[in-house]
Structure formats: structure tokens, C-alpha cells
Amino acid sequence: MTHRLHVFITGRVQGVGFRYSTYAQAQALGLKGWVRNLPDGRVEGEFEGPKSALDQMLAWCHAGPGIAHVTHVDTTWDSGEPRHGEFRLRMY
Numbered sequence: 001m002t003h004r005l006h007v008f009i010t011g012r013v014q015g016v017g018f019r020y021s022t023y024a025q026a027q028a029l030g031l032k033g034w035v036r037n038l039p040d041g042r043v044e045g046e047f048e049g050p051k052s053a054l055d056q057m058l059a060w061c062h063a064g065p066g067i068a069h070v071t072h073v074d075t076t077w078d079s080g081e082p083r084h085g086e087f088r089l090r091m092y
Contacts, residue, residue: 004033004078005054007061009043011071018043019089021065026087029053033083036090048084 009018014037022035022045031053035045047057064070 001079002048002082003051003054004080004083005047005058006076006078007043007045007047007058008038008074009045009061009064009070010041010073011064012067012069013043013064014041016068017065018068021068022061023087023089025060026057029057031057032085032087034088034090036092039092046084047087048082 019035019037022043026033026035026045026047029049031047031049033045033047035043038044045061047054058073058075061073062070
């Protein structure tokens with residue numbers, strides 16, 4: 001059984017390298033899943049891995065890279081069979 005975290009991140013999170021920084025952070029934590037920009041200006045991501053690594057990823061999402069300004073993070077936790085084999089950057 002795999003732990004899964006799904007997030008929607010609101011604020012100044014597009015055009016500031018948020019997606020690429022999220023990718024690097026997820027890779028560093030050994031997480032699987034994806035991240036993408038949404039047309040409404042938010043960033044969406046889904047992460048799979050150990051609960052402790054997901055907790056670290058969630059804390060990072062609340063701050064983001066240095067020039068981002070996160071105002072809100074909607075989260076959903078889930079578990080089940082793994083869905084992802086790697087971490088990917090997605091388009092809209």
C-alpha cells in the first residue's frame with residue numbers, strides 16, 4: 001500500500017519556477033507522481049511515497065521556491081496501489 005498526497009497550490013506560483021522546483025524537491029525525496037500548472041493560475045501535484053517524505057513535501061509546498069508566494073494549499077490524502085513509476089512534469 002502506498003501513501004498519496006494530492007495538492008492544489010494557490011498564490012504567485014506560476015512564472016516563478018515553482019513547477020521545476022517541485023520536481024527537484026520530489027526527486028530529492030524519492031517521490032513518484034507529477035506536477036502541473038493549471039489555467040486558473042494554481043499549481044496541482046500528486047505525490048506518492050513514504051508518509052515522512054510526503055510530510056516534507058507538503059511543508060515545502062507551503063513555502064515553494066524563494067520568489068513564489070503561496071497563499072493556500074488544498075490537500076487530499078489517500079492510499080492504495082501505486083499509480084506512478086516516476087516523477088513527471090505535466091503540461092496543462
